[in-house]
Amino acid sequence: MIEEPAYTGFGFTDEEWGLLVGLPQSVLTAASAAESDGTKATMAESAAGLESISAGRESASPLVAAVAGELVTRVGDPEAGEELPAIAPADPRAYAEDVLARAKEAMALLAAKVDEGEAGAYRHWLVEIAEQVVGAASSGGVLGLGGSVVSASERRFRDRLAQVLND
Numbered sequence: 001m002i003e004e005p006a007y008t009g010f011g012f013t014d015e016e017w018g019l020l021v022g023l024p025q026s027v028l029t030a031a032s033a034a035e036s037d038g039t040k041a042t043m044a045e046s047a048a049g050l051e052s053i054s055a056g057r058e059s060a061s062p063l064v065a066a067v068a069g070e071l072v073t074r075v076g077d078p079e080a081g082e083e084l085p086a087i088a089p090a091d092p093r094a095y096a097e098d099v100l101a102r103a104k105e106a107m108a109l110l111a112a113k114v115d116e117g118e119a120g121a122y123r124h125w126l127v128e129i130a131e132q133v134v135g136a137a138s139s140g141g142v143l144g145l146g147g148s149v150v151s152a153s154e155r156r157f158r159d160r161l162a163q164v165l166n167d
Helices: 006-010 014-033 038-058 062-075 092-113 116-134 152-166
Strands: none
Touching (some): 006 062, 014 038, 014 092, 014 116, 038 116, 092 152, 116 152
16 A cells, blocks of 8 residues: 655645745755854754754644654754755845745645644744754854854844744
8 A cells, every 4th residue: 555645634735745845944044044154153053953843843733743754854863963964055145035935935825725723833933943043153253252143134034034924
């Protein structure tokens, strides 16, 4: 007997599921790229984002748990010592705009296909991923000293993401 993909139980098509599964990693990448702060900081941000994605597997929301499980299977499990490859978009602003557009599309999809509790859990999870990424490493100091934990550009991306998700 052939096992049905997880997304069919939620009523999503393969393309719709791809949007929902790809978005958390894209949020991680956009949040990290919002501030150019060096390889060490980018690695810390990626690790924090992957931890947040992985933690979604323990969510009370079946949707978030399924998306997180699928994503960790695809990109790696931090509990197994796996790390995401650092992705550096050529144009971080354009990339962020694309991620925000996909977030808006995902919210419309969720509004049409799942109840508000599931949609809210997914929204909250995406903002939490961005929050963990932007707070993972200081920006702007010298030799790791000084600087701010969350830069203005990181804060802007996180806040715009939250706004798009909640509109």
